[in-house]
Amino acid sequence: MAESPVVVNAPALDEVTSHSVRLSWAANTNTVFSHYAVFRSTSPNVGINSTLAAVIQNQAVTTFTDTNLALDTVYYYRVYAVSPFGTFSPDSAAESSVRTLNNPLPLSDGFEGSLINWNLTGSWNVTTNGTYQGARCLTDSRAPPTRTAAIPGPSRR
Secondary structure, X not given: OOOOOOOOOOOEEXXXXXXXXXXXXXXXXXXXXXXXXXXXXXXXOOOOOOEEEEEEOOOOOOEEEEOOOOOOOEEEEEEEEEOOOOOEOOOOOXXXXXXXXXXXXXXXXXXXXXXXXXXXXXXXXXXXXXXOOOOEEEEOOOOOOOOEXXXXXXXXX
């Protein structure tokens, strides 16, 4: 029977955003080490049957940023050390939890460079009409627009 690695204490959680959180923990010093397994859950009592968020094979790497999380949601985390024989360290005495922020990403992303990653349906025109804010503006018609999105451009004086 393989010996279990020593327990990894509950990770510290910081750099919380609407869609991510950074975890950090003390390094496991077992000589027989395969990887860290980071588990998360949206319910208390996270464990090895929860969602596996990351596998980190470098014993010296003790941080992980979990991304693509939902807005305004509580997440629970535990980190385990795993031996080459597949044995997990025991549960830490406590789990860590955090609520993501409720700040959706702004719409202004992506217009600075190009429209390649945007799916604009319908007929859109570019206007430099001074009535609209910004140097240029996307409009959905030649008449006063019903939908607009500002595009940064050179300032006009």
